Amino acid sequence: MKKLTLILALFAFAVCAHAETLLLRTGARVKGTIVFQNEEVVIIRDAEGARFQYPRAEVAEILSDDAELSETSDSSDSSEEENTTTKKASILLELAGGISCVSTEKIGGTFSADFLVGSHHIGDKHIFVGGGIGYHGMYLITPTTLKADRVISRYNFLPIQVALRMPFMETRHAPAFGISIGYGVALSKDYLGGAYVGVDFGYRCQLNEKTAIGAVFYTQFQQASILSSTIIEGQEYAAKSGRNIVTFGTKFTVYF
Numbered sequence: 001m002k003k004l005t006l007i008l009a010l011f012a013f014a015v016c017a018h019a020e021t022l023l024l025r026t027g028a029r030v031k032g033t034i035v036f037q038n039e040e041v042v043i044i045r046d047a048e049g050a051r052f053q054y055p056r057a058e059v060a061e062i063l064s065d066d067a068e069l070s071e072t073s074d075s076s077d078s079s080e081e082e083n084t085t086t087k088k089a090s091i092l093l094e095l096a097g098g099i100s101c102v103s104t105e106k107i108g109g110t111f112s113a114d115f116l117v118g119s120h121h122i123g124d125k126h127i128f129v130g131g132g133i134g135y136h137g138m139y140l141i142t143p144t145t146l147k148a149d150r151v152i153s154r155y156n157f158l159p160i161q162v163a164l165r166m167p168f169m170e171t172r173h174a175p176a177f178g179i180s181i182g183y184g185v186a187l188s189k190d191y192l193g194g195a196y197v198g199v200d201f202g203y204r205c206q207l208n209e210k211t212a213i214g215a216v217f218y219t220q221f222q223q224a225s226i227l228s229s230t231i232i233e234g235q236e237y238a239a240k241s242g243r244n245i246v247t248f249g250t251k252f253t254v255y256f
Contacts, residue, residue: 019064020032020064021064022063023060024060025057025058025208026209028124031046032045037062058171089117090117090121091115091117092253092255093115094112094134094252094253095113096113097110097111097250099248100247102243102244103243103244110137110138113134114132114133116130116132116161117131125166125170126170126206128163128164135159136158138154138245138247139154154190154191155188155245157185158184159196160182160185162180164178167204177201178199178218179199180197180198180220182195183195183196184222191225191226192227192240194223194245198221200218211256212253212254213252215250215252216251218251220245220248221244221245222244222247224243225243226243
Protein backbone atom coordinates (compact mmCIF):
# COMPACT_ATOMS: atom_id res chain seq x y z
CA MET A 1 0.00 0.00 0.00
CA LYS A 2 2.82 2.40 0.87
CA LYS A 3 4.57 1.64 -2.41
CA LEU A 4 1.37 2.35 -4.35
CA THR A 5 0.92 5.67 -2.50
CA LEU A 6 4.54 6.64 -3.27
CA ILE A 7 4.14 5.81 -6.97
CA LEU A 8 0.93 7.87 -7.19
CA ALA A 9 2.61 10.81 -5.43
CA LEU A 10 5.58 10.73 -7.83
CA PHE A 11 3.21 10.54 -10.81
CA ALA A 12 1.23 13.53 -9.53
CA PHE A 13 4.43 15.52 -9.00
CA ALA A 14 5.60 14.75 -12.55
CA VAL A 15 2.29 15.93 -13.98
CA CYS A 16 2.34 19.15 -11.91
CA ALA A 17 5.95 19.85 -12.86
CA HIS A 18 5.18 19.63 -16.58
CA ALA A 19 7.33 22.19 -18.38
CA GLU A 20 6.74 24.35 -21.42
CA THR A 21 8.85 26.20 -23.95
CA LEU A 22 8.15 29.78 -25.00
CA LEU A 23 8.93 30.41 -28.67
CA LEU A 24 9.59 34.17 -28.96
CA ARG A 25 9.07 36.17 -32.14
CA THR A 26 12.82 36.86 -32.24
CA GLY A 27 13.41 33.10 -32.63
CA ALA A 28 14.69 32.57 -29.08
CA ARG A 29 13.34 29.72 -26.91
CA VAL A 30 12.80 29.90 -23.14
CA LYS A 31 12.23 26.63 -21.22
CA GLY A 32 10.55 26.41 -17.85
CA THR A 33 7.20 26.21 -16.07
CA ILE A 34 4.55 28.86 -16.72
CA VAL A 35 3.36 30.26 -13.40
CA PHE A 36 1.02 32.92 -14.80
CA GLN A 37 -0.34 34.08 -18.15
CA ASN A 38 -3.09 36.31 -19.50
CA GLU A 39 -3.74 38.38 -22.62
CA GLU A 40 -0.96 40.84 -21.76
CA VAL A 41 1.89 38.91 -20.12
CA VAL A 42 3.45 35.45 -19.64
CA ILE A 43 5.57 34.65 -16.55
CA ILE A 44 7.78 31.54 -16.68
CA ARG A 45 10.07 29.96 -14.05
CA ASP A 46 13.21 28.15 -15.22
CA ALA A 47 14.78 25.04 -13.69
CA GLU A 48 16.83 27.14 -11.25
CA GLY A 49 13.77 28.94 -9.92
CA ALA A 50 14.38 32.30 -11.65
CA ARG A 51 11.28 34.00 -13.06
CA PHE A 52 11.10 35.83 -16.38
CA GLN A 53 8.28 38.01 -17.69
CA TYR A 54 7.51 38.52 -21.40
CA PRO A 55 4.83 40.66 -23.06
CA ARG A 56 2.26 38.42 -24.73
CA ALA A 57 2.88 40.21 -28.06
CA GLU A 58 6.49 38.94 -28.06
CA VAL A 59 5.44 35.27 -27.58
CA ALA A 60 4.80 33.54 -30.90
CA GLU A 61 3.89 30.11 -29.47
CA ILE A 62 3.84 28.07 -26.25
CA LEU A 63 5.04 24.47 -26.66
CA SER A 64 4.82 21.65 -24.15
CA ASP A 65 7.80 19.34 -23.70
CA ASP A 66 5.86 16.49 -25.31
CA ALA A 67 4.96 18.59 -28.33
CA GLU A 68 8.53 19.83 -28.68
CA LEU A 69 9.91 16.28 -28.39
CA SER A 70 7.43 15.06 -30.99
CA GLU A 71 8.31 17.95 -33.26
CA THR A 72 12.04 17.18 -32.87
CA SER A 73 11.79 13.41 -33.36
CA ASP A 74 9.07 13.26 -36.04
CA SER A 75 10.11 16.32 -38.05
CA SER A 76 13.86 16.00 -38.48
CA ASP A 77 13.55 17.21 -42.05
CA SER A 78 11.80 20.36 -40.82
CA SER A 79 14.56 20.94 -38.28
CA GLU A 80 17.21 20.58 -40.95
CA GLU A 81 15.27 22.98 -43.16
CA GLU A 82 15.04 25.49 -40.27
CA ASN A 83 18.79 25.26 -39.67
CA THR A 84 19.42 25.73 -43.37
CA THR A 85 17.16 28.78 -43.37
CA THR A 86 19.06 30.25 -40.44
CA LYS A 87 22.35 29.78 -42.25
CA LYS A 88 21.16 31.28 -45.54
CA ALA A 89 22.66 34.56 -46.64
CA SER A 90 20.84 37.73 -45.68
CA ILE A 91 20.68 41.00 -47.62
CA LEU A 92 21.01 44.43 -46.04
CA LEU A 93 19.85 47.49 -47.98
CA GLU A 94 20.76 50.92 -46.58
CA LEU A 95 19.59 54.32 -47.87
CA ALA A 96 21.10 57.45 -46.33
CA GLY A 97 21.21 61.21 -46.66
CA GLY A 98 23.01 63.95 -44.79
CA ILE A 99 25.68 66.64 -44.83
CA SER A 100 29.33 66.39 -45.85
CA CYS A 101 32.22 68.78 -45.43
CA VAL A 102 35.81 68.77 -46.68
CA SER A 103 37.84 70.36 -43.89
CA THR A 104 36.60 73.99 -43.92
CA GLU A 105 36.86 74.36 -47.68
CA LYS A 106 33.60 72.85 -48.89
CA ILE A 107 30.23 71.87 -47.43
CA GLY A 108 27.12 70.36 -48.98
CA GLY A 109 24.70 67.47 -49.20
CA THR A 110 25.29 63.76 -49.58
CA PHE A 111 23.24 60.68 -50.32
CA SER A 112 24.13 57.00 -50.50
CA ALA A 113 22.75 53.53 -51.21
CA ASP A 114 24.56 50.40 -49.98
CA PHE A 115 23.83 46.77 -50.87
CA LEU A 116 25.41 44.25 -48.47
CA VAL A 117 25.29 40.45 -48.35
CA GLY A 118 26.17 38.39 -45.28
CA SER A 119 24.83 36.42 -42.35
CA HIS A 120 22.05 37.80 -40.14
CA HIS A 121 22.72 35.22 -37.39
CA ILE A 122 25.84 34.79 -35.30
CA GLY A 123 25.11 31.97 -32.88
CA ASP A 124 21.58 32.63 -31.65
CA LYS A 125 21.88 36.43 -32.02
CA HIS A 126 20.53 38.63 -34.81
CA ILE A 127 23.94 40.07 -35.68
CA PHE A 128 24.66 40.96 -39.30
CA VAL A 129 28.20 40.54 -40.65
CA GLY A 130 28.83 40.99 -44.35
CA GLY A 131 30.18 43.08 -47.17
CA GLY A 132 29.17 44.67 -50.42
CA ILE A 133 29.14 47.71 -52.66
CA GLY A 134 26.96 50.74 -53.27
CA TYR A 135 26.98 54.36 -54.42
CA HIS A 136 27.91 57.50 -52.46
CA GLY A 137 27.40 60.95 -53.95
CA MET A 138 28.45 64.34 -52.54
CA TYR A 139 27.59 67.79 -53.87
CA LEU A 140 29.86 70.31 -52.17
CA ILE A 141 29.96 74.09 -52.42
CA THR A 142 33.06 76.22 -51.87
CA PRO A 143 32.08 79.12 -49.54
CA THR A 144 32.73 82.55 -51.11
CA THR A 145 31.49 86.06 -50.47
CA LEU A 146 30.06 86.30 -53.98
CA LYS A 147 27.41 83.80 -54.98
CA ALA A 148 28.57 83.88 -58.61
CA ASP A 149 32.05 82.70 -57.56
CA ARG A 150 30.84 79.61 -55.74
CA VAL A 151 32.02 76.33 -57.18
CA ILE A 152 30.08 73.08 -56.93
CA SER A 153 32.23 69.97 -56.63
CA ARG A 154 30.87 66.46 -57.13
CA TYR A 155 32.66 63.69 -55.28
CA ASN A 156 31.06 60.39 -56.30
CA PHE A 157 32.48 56.99 -55.43
CA LEU A 158 31.68 53.30 -55.29
CA PRO A 159 32.25 51.95 -51.77
CA ILE A 160 33.74 48.48 -51.27
CA GLN A 161 33.15 47.69 -47.62
CA VAL A 162 32.69 45.22 -44.77
CA ALA A 163 30.10 45.90 -42.09
CA LEU A 164 28.88 44.80 -38.67
CA ARG A 165 25.33 45.55 -37.45
CA MET A 166 24.03 44.36 -34.07
CA PRO A 167 21.19 45.08 -31.63
CA PHE A 168 22.01 45.64 -27.96
CA MET A 169 19.15 43.32 -26.90
CA GLU A 170 17.45 40.27 -28.41
CA THR A 171 13.97 41.81 -28.33
CA ARG A 172 11.65 42.87 -31.11
CA HIS A 173 12.41 46.56 -30.51
CA ALA A 174 16.00 47.35 -29.57
CA PRO A 175 18.71 50.00 -29.90
CA ALA A 176 21.33 49.01 -32.46
CA PHE A 177 24.96 49.72 -33.27
CA GLY A 178 26.96 49.36 -36.47
CA ILE A 179 30.38 49.94 -37.95
CA SER A 180 31.61 49.97 -41.57
CA ILE A 181 35.13 49.93 -42.99
CA GLY A 182 35.75 50.41 -46.67
CA TYR A 183 37.43 52.10 -49.59
CA GLY A 184 35.88 54.51 -52.08
CA VAL A 185 36.62 53.81 -55.74
CA ALA A 186 36.54 57.05 -57.74
CA LEU A 187 33.55 57.74 -60.00
CA SER A 188 34.22 61.46 -60.60
CA LYS A 189 37.27 63.34 -61.87
CA ASP A 190 37.90 65.48 -58.75
CA TYR A 191 37.71 62.55 -56.31
CA LEU A 192 40.59 60.08 -56.52
CA GLY A 193 39.58 57.56 -53.84
CA GLY A 194 40.23 56.94 -50.18
CA ALA A 195 39.61 54.69 -47.17
CA TYR A 196 36.81 55.44 -44.72
CA VAL A 197 35.18 54.25 -41.50
CA GLY A 198 31.56 54.79 -40.48
CA VAL A 199 29.66 54.37 -37.20
CA ASP A 200 25.87 53.94 -36.78
CA PHE A 201 23.65 54.21 -33.72
CA GLY A 202 19.87 53.98 -33.70
CA TYR A 203 16.86 51.64 -33.57
CA ARG A 204 15.98 48.26 -35.08
CA CYS A 205 12.67 46.38 -35.20
CA GLN A 206 12.81 42.61 -35.79
CA LEU A 207 9.65 41.88 -37.81
CA ASN A 208 10.27 38.12 -37.99
CA GLU A 209 13.16 35.65 -38.00
CA LYS A 210 14.50 36.92 -41.34
CA THR A 211 13.24 40.48 -41.73
CA ALA A 212 14.06 43.64 -39.78
CA ILE A 213 13.96 47.39 -40.37
CA GLY A 214 15.87 50.20 -38.71
CA ALA A 215 16.48 53.92 -38.54
CA VAL A 216 19.88 55.21 -37.39
CA PHE A 217 22.08 58.27 -37.14
CA TYR A 218 25.48 57.81 -38.72
CA THR A 219 28.80 59.54 -39.11
CA GLN A 220 31.57 58.73 -41.55
CA PHE A 221 35.19 59.83 -41.69
CA GLN A 222 37.25 59.48 -44.85
CA GLN A 223 40.85 60.28 -45.76
CA ALA A 224 40.53 60.93 -49.49
CA SER A 225 42.72 62.12 -52.33
CA ILE A 226 41.22 65.16 -54.05
CA LEU A 227 42.25 66.76 -57.33
CA SER A 228 42.21 70.52 -56.73
CA SER A 229 43.03 73.34 -59.12
CA THR A 230 44.79 76.63 -58.44
CA ILE A 231 45.04 79.66 -60.71
CA ILE A 232 48.47 81.32 -60.73
CA GLU A 233 49.09 84.32 -63.00
CA GLY A 234 46.17 83.39 -65.18
CA GLN A 235 47.18 79.73 -65.51
CA GLU A 236 45.23 76.86 -63.93
CA TYR A 237 47.27 74.18 -62.23
CA ALA A 238 45.86 70.87 -60.93
CA ALA A 239 47.37 69.05 -57.97
CA LYS A 240 46.50 65.99 -55.91
CA SER A 241 46.13 66.55 -52.19
CA GLY A 242 44.81 64.67 -49.15
CA ARG A 243 41.58 65.88 -47.55
CA ASN A 244 39.45 64.79 -44.62
CA ILE A 245 35.79 64.28 -45.57
CA VAL A 246 33.34 64.13 -42.68
CA THR A 247 29.74 63.04 -43.28
CA PHE A 248 26.82 62.75 -40.88
CA GLY A 249 23.10 62.17 -41.35
CA THR A 250 20.31 59.58 -41.07
CA LYS A 251 19.99 56.13 -42.56
CA PHE A 252 17.09 53.74 -43.23
CA THR A 253 17.93 50.00 -43.21
CA VAL A 254 16.09 46.86 -44.32
CA TYR A 255 17.22 43.28 -43.58
CA PHE A 256 15.68 40.47 -45.62
